[in-house]
Amino acid sequence: MKLAAEVRNAVSPRAALLVVGVLALQLLFIASYVGALHDPKPRDVPFGVVAPGAAADRAAGRLAELPGDPLDPRVLADPEEARRQIVDREIDGALIIDPRGTTDTLLVASGGGTVLANALNTITTEVEKPQRRTVRTVDVAPASARDFDGLSAFYLVVGWCVGGYLLASILAISAGSRPANPQRAVIRLVVLALSALLGGLGGAVIVGPVLGALPGSVAALWGLGALVVFSVGAVTLALQALTGIVGIGLAVLLIVIAGNPSAGGAFPAPMLPDFWRAIGPALPPGAGTWAARSIAYFKGNALSGAMQVLAVWAVLGAVLTLVMSAVRRRGDREDGGPVGADPS
Structure with a gap:
C-alpha cells in the first residue's frame, strides 16, 4: 500500500498522460521515418522524351508501361525545351533520342536530389539495353561537389x-x-x-x-x-x-x-x-x-x-x-x- 501511495504521489495523472503522449510520439516517429524511407522507389517521376516524329510517342509509351510506373513521360518538342523544363522544375529528367546513332542523352538535375538522378540513369540504361543502345548522362543542374x-x-x-x-x-x-x-x-x-x-x-x-x-x-x-x-x-x-x-x-x-x-x-x-x-x-x-x-x-x-x-x-x-x-x-x-x- 505504501508503494502504491508513493507511486501516486510521484506520478500525477497529468504526468502519466504526458508519459503516454511521449510514448505515442516515439512510436509515431519510428512508424513515420521507417514507413517513408525504408523502401524508396521512383513512381510517376515527371519525365520528358525528345525524338523525331512518331519515335517520340513510341518511346514515351514504352516508358509509361514500365513495371511499377516509375516514370510519367511526356513528349517534348526539342532538347532546349527539355532543359528549360528541368531548370524550371517542371520535370525531373528527360531522354533525348538520337535516331542517327546508338547513344541517347539523359538529362538529369542532381541538385534536386542525387538519388533520384541516379535512379533515372539506372531506369533508362535498363530500358535501352535490350535495344543495344547506350545512355550518356548530362547533369543540367549539378549538385555542388561539397553537397x-x-x-x-x-x-x-x-x-x-x-x-x-x-x-x-x-x-x-x-x-x-x-x-x-x-x-x-x-x-x-x-x-x-x-x-x-x-x-x-x-x-x-x-x-x-x-x-x-x-x-x-x-x-x-x-x-x-x-x-x-x-x-x-x-x-x-x-x-x-x-x-x-x-x-x-x-x-x-x-x-x-x-x-x-x-x-x-x-x-x-x-x-x-x-x-x-x-x-x-x-x-x-x-x-x-x-x-x-x-x-x-x-x-x-x-x-x-x-x-x-x-x-x-x-x-x-x-x-x-x-x-x-x-x-x-x-x-x-x-x-x-x-x-x-x-x-x-
Missing part, C-alpha cells in the same frame, strides 16, 4: 525548423505556455521574428561562405531561413496557446515526425510513398527544402508555391497566438481574476 547526395539544403532547413520550435518552446517553459494578454503575445512574436532573422542569416552564411556546401544567393537563403524559423516558431506558439505545454509535443508531431521524412531530403518526393509525398509540400520542412534547392541550383525558379506555404503557416500561427491571448484575457476578466496575473 554530398544533395542533402545540405535539407539539413539546413531541418536546423532552421529545430531553431523555430525550440525558440517557441523556451518562451513557453520560461514564462508560461499561454501568454496572459495580447501585448505579451506580440512581444513573443517580435522576439521570435528577431531570432528568426539572426538564425536565417547564420544558417545561410554557414552553408555558403563558410562551408561552401550550397551555391546561390546568401541574401535569398537568409530570407528563406528567416521565414522557415518564424513560421515553425509561430505555429509552435499557437499550439501552446491552444493546448498548453502539450503544444510542444504537437509541434514535434507536425514538424519532426510528419514533416522531416516527407520533406524530400534523403529521397526526393517522387521516391516517397503516396502519403508522405502528398503531405510533404504542405509542411514547412518540405516547402523549405524545395525552396532552398531552387535557390541553390535552379536559379530561383519554382519558388512561389513553397514560399506561399511558409507564409500561410507563419500568418496562421501568429494570428492564432494573438486570438488565443485575447480570448484568455477576456476570460480572466469575466472570471473576476486580475488580468496579467500569469507570470508569462
Whole structure:
C-alpha cells in the first residue's frame, strides 16, 4: 500500500498522460521515418522524351508501361525545351533520342536530389539495353561537389525548423505556455521574428561562405531561413496557446515526425510513398527544402508555391497566438481574476 501511495504521489495523472503522449510520439516517429524511407522507389517521376516524329510517342509509351510506373513521360518538342523544363522544375529528367546513332542523352538535375538522378540513369540504361543502345548522362543542374547526395539544403532547413520550435518552446517553459494578454503575445512574436532573422542569416552564411556546401544567393537563403524559423516558431506558439505545454509535443508531431521524412531530403518526393509525398509540400520542412534547392541550383525558379506555404503557416500561427491571448484575457476578466496575473 505504501508503494502504491508513493507511486501516486510521484506520478500525477497529468504526468502519466504526458508519459503516454511521449510514448505515442516515439512510436509515431519510428512508424513515420521507417514507413517513408525504408523502401524508396521512383513512381510517376515527371519525365520528358525528345525524338523525331512518331519515335517520340513510341518511346514515351514504352516508358509509361514500365513495371511499377516509375516514370510519367511526356513528349517534348526539342532538347532546349527539355532543359528549360528541368531548370524550371517542371520535370525531373528527360531522354533525348538520337535516331542517327546508338547513344541517347539523359538529362538529369542532381541538385534536386542525387538519388533520384541516379535512379533515372539506372531506369533508362535498363530500358535501352535490350535495344543495344547506350545512355550518356548530362547533369543540367549539378549538385555542388561539397553537397554530398544533395542533402545540405535539407539539413539546413531541418536546423532552421529545430531553431523555430525550440525558440517557441523556451518562451513557453520560461514564462508560461499561454501568454496572459495580447501585448505579451506580440512581444513573443517580435522576439521570435528577431531570432528568426539572426538564425536565417547564420544558417545561410554557414552553408555558403563558410562551408561552401550550397551555391546561390546568401541574401535569398537568409530570407528563406528567416521565414522557415518564424513560421515553425509561430505555429509552435499557437499550439501552446491552444493546448498548453502539450503544444510542444504537437509541434514535434507536425514538424519532426510528419514533416522531416516527407520533406524530400534523403529521397526526393517522387521516391516517397503516396502519403508522405502528398503531405510533404504542405509542411514547412518540405516547402523549405524545395525552396532552398531552387535557390541553390535552379536559379530561383519554382519558388512561389513553397514560399506561399511558409507564409500561410507563419500568418496562421501568429494570428492564432494573438486570438488565443485575447480570448484568455477576456476570460480572466469575466472570471473576476486580475488580468496579467500569469507570470508569462
